[in-house]
Amino acid sequence: MSASRTSVIAGRPEFTLALLAAAGFVALSVATGGGMLSSGTLGAFFRFLAVPIIIGLSQMVVLAIGQMNLSVGALTGLCSMVAAWMMIDAGLPAPMAVLGALAVGGAAGLVNGLLVVFTRINGFIVTLATMTIIEGLRYGVNGPDTFQGYSPGLRDIGRASVLGLPVVFLVALAVAALVGVFFARTVAGRQLLATGGSPFAARLSGVSNDRSIIVAHGLSGLLAGVAAIITVAASGSVNSSIGDDLLLPSFAAPIIGGVALTGGVVSVVGTCLAAFLVRLVDVMQAQFGINPRWIDLIVGAVVLGAVLLGTVRQRLLRRSS
Template sequence: MTATTATPSVATRSRRTVRTAEFTLVALAVIGFVALSIATQGNMLTADTLGAFFRFLAVPMVIGLAQMVVLAIGQMNLSVGVLTGYCAMIGAWLMIEVGLPTPVAVLAAIALGALVGLGNGLLVVFTRINAFIVTLATMTIIEGLRYGVHGPGTYQDYSPGLQWFGQKSLLGLPLVFLAAAVVAVLVWLFFARTVAGRHLLASGGSPFAARLSGVSNPRSILIAHALSGLLAGVAAVLTLAQSGSVNATIGDDLLLPSFAAPIIGGVALAGGVVSVLGTCLAAFIIRLVDVTQAQFGINRRWVDLIVGAVVLGVVLAGALRGKITRRTAPGRTS
């Protein structure tokens, strides 16, 4: 009898697992990786290629998480890419021009990201202007600061220790990727195990219901934007470590991936739903697309078109599912 009652439960759990977005992304990631390995005649499986693949996956993962925490409350952060580049430039400038020790410069870059993110949140809360507009303005200001203050020059040879960290591996995996994985685990713990994380999801799911439950929506907005900026600062440090040189163009190409990873990963644009694993898996798949583009000399614009089309398709599919759900909800009259 016990075995009989247990079997349907296991089968039900298995069906539910197969139907999840994360399972679909795992399948796509495995299929894509195997296909690319075959297409490159095994070159993808060499130690150097795998090392480079995961090394340059670190920043897209963290950038996707930086966007995800703002999407959790139903808002956007358009400044996340340029903020990453600016924090990287500030960190390099502090090490080269000011002469600060590497740990101090690293902490300063992360703190700058958090402060800018907090500033975004304060503007959204006190002006009641849509976060899209606020972060668009912030993005434009930061772009001006990058060129106006630092010019088109390049900072390099800023910290042998930091660059060593960017190139070294542990058990075949680059340290920068392992650092990004640790960040992902911490973000997951924040949403799954902390009151503040649950409040962010409550505010994103239904601000009115959250307020009735005693959740401070303004506080959730401040925390989400500050955390987004902090993660952009972390991405800046990883950029410094893996690249060895930074200039005013760093971060310009990160805006689309920052949205693509969480949206493809199953994060709801309307807020209230996050998926750390889905975001990281989507970043992995996008990285596969980038490697394919480099291996076969595909025009970069075609890659952007494909990624953008996929993001649009996911958004439209989500909107369609929501409309169907509302129409079929019990008690609804036509």
């Protein structure tokens, strides 16, 4: 590998995140006296890393077009409740429940996109409204009660491992790879980035910005459905509070990972590494009994710092060009 190529790789945000992730993991392992390295702890760590990865990708595909989706957490909860309801109350098999969760997520995402296109209201406002609606629907599925005792096979998958790695984590990595291929290799993915980079230039090139908006929100909803399936499989029980704590992580992972708020730039690897870092912070909080509010403060400050750094970087790039 040439020196110039090495310097380019070392200068990428993903390289810095990888170093931080490795250093943080080693530091936490030392601080816990090696307890972090036990098979049970490692398995739990990666099992509960799957949803933050998927939910970060769900937010990332909307950030790609310069918009936000505030409903990803609530939608993940709704899809989880629907899947559990289909298995327990409707008596349907797990594969049907999985398809149902994906269908609900994709349909809700498409509704978000269509509302943005036809109302011409910013996606932030539209998804804020649909988030509130979805929260009500989520509670309406089963009220405050908990769904549990559903498909043993699905729960077995949630606990299963391959070569020491949880199956749900491997599923999350597979989904991340597919999202990466979507943006790098498909026309629709490149059109989303074109719309986010410059809607005017994209329109002159024959790209339908409206279609890109609908595709981005639809894919975001579909990924929320995937996160819901992983939640149902890994947790063993779901209730109407599922998804309430996912909004901040959904933004933290892509923004810390180098995704531009203004659109046009995505980083699947960066999003996954940032989700890993946020998961390390969660483990640190659990291990040392830190007040969760302090953790929220730390993550929020890091997100704000990442936004400011990205803004400064974009201004420097504009001046140099």
